Amino acid sequence: EEQEKVDAKRQELGSLTDKVNELSQSLIFSCNIKGEPISTDVVVLVKEQLKKNTAKRFVHQHLQLWEVVDLEKKNSQYNLKLNYLSFLHQRFTITVGPVSAIIATNKLIEANIKKSYPMINACVAFAYVFNAESSRNLRSSKNLALETQ
Structure with missing residues (x-):
């Protein structure tokens, strides 16, 4: 039973790792980044992207008459x-x-x-x-x- 839990956690970890890699590749593509950024760079890029999107949404909402x-x-x-x-x-x-x-x-x-x-x-x-x-x-x-x- 313990081994089943460990196997389930490993499978979940693998699935999450795949999702992180997919999101990282998507971010790299959408931001036109050259090379492979390290994980801390990805976090910084995501925060910057969210700030830009928030600013765009704010401007759009306030300019719409x-x-x-x-x-x-x-x-x-x-x-x-x-x-x-x-x-x-x-x-x-x-x-x-x-x-x-x-x-x-x-x-x-x-x-x-x-x-x-x-x-x-x-x-x-x-x-x-x-x-x-x-x-x-x-x-x-x-x-x-x-x-x-």
Whole structure:
């Protein structure tokens, strides 16, 4: 019975060693490292990689001005609604089929704009800048990407 436990632990150790080697090779490949780093170098590289990924995620989250608030599909039509910092809702109606179409509609959330900018008539500026209360045919998915930036 003791020998079975020892054999099981050796097998587990071998499996873990294989996983460590796989992860090390993956890191070496993804970071374009020349040669074989020692284990302490691998640990340092992993920490640096995690810091970079955390920084990228932080920047991405804080630069994204919109969030998806609704997504629905009815037959061959998709409706996507984005909320821009609670000042503007942008709806995309995407029709898929022989005659595809992408329609973008902007709608101001005037109550929030007035609350945030009480001393000026900011709704007029928002309406002008975002071409609010109108619909546009974007014609292609490239224009959809540009519209949300």
